Amino acid sequence: MTHKIKVQMFGNFRMDYNGAPFVAEKMHKESQFNRMMQALIHYSDCGIAKDKLEEIVIGERDIDAPHTALRVIVYKTKQKLAQLGLPGKNLIYLEGGIYYWTSDIEIEEDAAEFENLYNEACALEKQMPQEPESAETVCDEQTKEI
Numbered sequence: 001m002t003h004k005i006k007v008q009m010f011g012n013f014r015m016d017y018n019g020a021p022f023v024a025e026k027m028h029k030e031s032q033f034n035r036m037m038q039a040l041i042h043y044s045d046c047g048i049a050k051d052k053l054e055e056i057v058i059g060e061r062d063i064d065a066p067h068t069a070l071r072v073i074v075y076k077t078k079q080k081l082a083q084l085g086l087p088g089k090n091l092i093y094l095e096g097g098i099y100y101w102t103s104d105i106e107i108e109e110d111a112a113e114f115e116n117l118y119n120e121a122c123a124l125e126k127q128m129p130q131e132p133e134s135a136e137t138v139c140d141e142q143t144k145e146i
Contacts, residue, residue: 002106003087007041009111015041022084032057036077040092040101041109047098074099 005022008014013034015022039048039056048056054070063069074092081091091102101107 003104004106004108005041007038007107007109009038009042009109010114013038017084017086032073033077033080036073040099041107042111044101044107044109045112047095047100050094050097050099053099 004018006016006019015037035057036053039053050067050070054066057073058066058069074094078089078092082089086105088102088104091105093100093102
């Protein structure tokens with residue numbers, strides 16, 4: 001059986017696992033869990049650096065040992081995922097200072113799909129003949145703003 005998480009990042013954060021809503025008790029209130037999952041899923045193709053994940057999940061809260069706090073949050077996230085019925089023991093793992101999401105569970109993320117479509121549109125725009133007075137494309141202008 002293929003395992004798949006479909007994630008909605010635009011609007012309200014939502015996850016579906018194998019077509020069913022991914023429901024956790026008080027999940028909407030557990031912001032650390034949500035931020036952890038959003039970061040891991042968004043960077044599932046390349047992983048996310050430990051410091052960057054710490055910045056996203058913990059933020060600027062005054063914590064004496066943020067590295068330890070992140071390890072605890074990762075551990076609790078793994079426990080929560082097991083409670084929610086996701087298969088596997090090592091869904092989140094650390095390798096060379098980078099946290100990764102397992103490749104055993106396929107991710108379908110609306111923000112990544114949007115980014116891919118945007119990049120495809122920019123590539124097509126560059127192939128189109130340009131008017132001499134306008135050397136820059138719309139994608140070039142938008143990329144500068146970003």
